Amino acid sequence: xxxxxxxxxxxxxxxxxxxxxxxxxxxxxxxxxxxxxxxxxxxxxxxxxxxxxxxxxxxxxxxxxxxxxxxxxxxxxxxxxxxxxxxxxxxxxxxxxxxxxxxxxxxxxxxxxxxxxxxxxxxxxxxxxxxxxxxxxxxxxxxxxxxxxxxxxxxxxxxxxxxxxxxxxxxxxxxxxxxxxxxxxxxxxxxxxxxxx
Amino acid sequence: xxxxxxxxxxxxxxxxxxxxxxxxxxxxxxxxxxxxxxxxxxxxxxxxxxxxxxxxxxxxxxxxxxxxxxxxxxxxxxxxxxxxxxxxxxxxxxxxxxxxxxxxxxxxxxxxxxxxxxxxxxxxxxxxxxxxxxxxxxxxxxxxxxxxxxxxxxxxxxxxxxxxxxxxxxxxxxxxxxxxxxxxxxxxxxxxxxxxxxxxxxxxxxxxxxxxxxxx
Numbered sequence: 001x002x003x004x005x006x007x008x009x010x011x012x013x014x015x016x017x018x019x020x021x022x023x024x025x026x027x028x029x030x031x032x033x034x035x036x037x038x039x040x041x042x043x044x045x046x047x048x049x050x051x052x053x054x055x056x057x058x059x060x061x062x063x064x065x066x067x068x069x070x071x072x073x074x075x076x077x078x079x080x081x082x083x084x085x086x087x088x089x090x091x092x093x094x095x096x097x098x099x100x101x102x103x104x105x106x107x108x109x110x111x112x113x114x115x116x117x118x119x120x121x122x123x124x125x126x127x128x129x130x131x132x133x134x135x136x137x138x139x140x141x142x143x144x145x146x147x148x149x150x151x152x153x154x155x156x157x158x159x160x161x162x163x164x165x166x167x168x169x170x171x172x173x174x175x176x177x178x179x180x181x182x183x184x185x186x187x188x189x190x191x192x193x194x195x196x197x
Numbered sequence: 198x199x200x201x202x203x204x205x206x207x208x209x210x211x212x213x214x215x216x217x218x219x220x221x222x223x224x225x226x227x228x229x230x231x232x233x234x235x236x237x238x239x240x241x242x243x244x245x246x247x248x249x250x251x252x253x254x255x256x257x258x259x260x261x262x263x264x265x266x267x268x269x270x271x272x273x274x275x276x277x278x279x280x281x282x283x284x285x286x287x288x289x290x291x292x293x294x295x296x297x298x299x300x301x302x303x304x305x306x307x308x309x310x311x312x313x314x315x316x317x318x319x320x321x322x323x324x325x326x327x328x329x330x331x332x333x334x335x336x337x338x339x340x341x342x343x344x345x346x347x348x349x350x351x352x353x354x355x356x357x358x359x360x361x362x363x364x365x366x367x368x369x370x371x372x373x374x375x376x377x378x379x380x381x382x383x384x385x386x387x388x389x390x391x392x393x394x395x396x397x398x399x400x401x402x403x404x405x406x407x408x409x410x411x412x413x
Binding site: 021022024025026028029069072073076077079080083084098099102103105106107108111171174175176177178179180182183184186187188190191194 | 218219220221222223224225228291292293294295297298299302332333334337338341342345346385386387388391392393394395396398399400402403406
């Protein structure tokens with residue numbers, strides 16, 4: 001596969017959320033506003049790129065039998081870095097994302113790419129794969145976050161969109177709204193992929 | 198910590214703040230294993246078991262090894278040799294994510310070996326679900342909620358872990374009952390599979406929202 005393809009496959013064709021159904025918990029839990037979606041997306045992309053980079057570098061040094069614990073330790077290290085940086089520089093965002101920052105460790109996208117891609121490919125390809133998957137994940141978080149914020153609060157990035165008379169559908173920022181938005185989004189993406197064929 | 202508080206934690210974790218439907222933890226097994234009723238029962242039992250155990254173990258690790266307080270074991274050990282050390286020199290709370298995930302991963306491995314040796318029938322029932330549990334974010338999530346967010350006592354942590362497991366099992370069993378019926382329903386082709394499962398989960402989550410009116 002061409003190098004560019006390693007990046008673009010994560011955006012739609014092998015999108016981690018829509019097609020592979022990985023990383024569903026943070027996708028629904030933190031997307032009640034768009035800012036949270038962007039913050040989570042950047043954090044996950046950082047961890048994904050760094051862990052893919054390190055794992056593709058050490059893949060020949062790690063004995064096969066203990067590779068999973070080693071991968072988890074590498075991922076957990078970068079998650080700790082993200083957690084401390086976010087708590088130090090963006091305390092508001094860190095509070096809003098709560099336990100979902102440490103839970104990036106068990107996000108199946110990251111371990112899935114480490115095990116399925118970075119442990120078999122060279123550094124440059126792993127880097128691009130991590131970046132593409134991260135951006136694809138962030139894209140979905142931003143779309144769901146925007147839809148839920150517009151319908152559920154009538155704002156976008158905190159700015160009011162409609163006049164005084166707009167009654168927001170509170171349901172959309174509550175948990176059921178998250179389930180409904182992702183159901184419709186996956187349905188639409190299935191429809192789109194079928195049309196493209 | 199009195200009995201009323203403990204009950205409150207239990208009811209809240211099972212119904213009001215259901216771990217799957219209100220907190221969005223453990224969605225992967227919730228959608229992956231809920232196609233068959235008996236499989237979801239097995240998975241639910243394995244989660245209750247490991248979650249209760251993990252809550253107890255991670256609480257001990259957090260209170261006695263990571264927090265910079267006088268009962269910290271690492272501090273006490275060094276205090277024997279050098280009385281001038283203070284607890285604040287042993288602040289390892291930032292390592293909590295790494296410590297918890299490694300503890301949970303080895304705990305799951307240990308449970309698997311012990312169950313296999315002690316009770317082969319139980320291993321038959323839970324065996325294939327145990328390895329999947331390491332990456333179930335509900336386990337790590339409950340551990341973080343017990344220690345970092347809510348600062349529960351030991352008893353409260355264990356009760357919270359156990360009842361969050363019950364809540365997970367309840368949601369999983371309800372979901373698998375609905376999905377077995379859904380097999381026969383006429384669903385639009387692009388909504389088949391995952392999207393319709395999410396719709397059902399959304400409706401269940403809506404129903405569980407009703408419990409937030411519970412008052413004691």
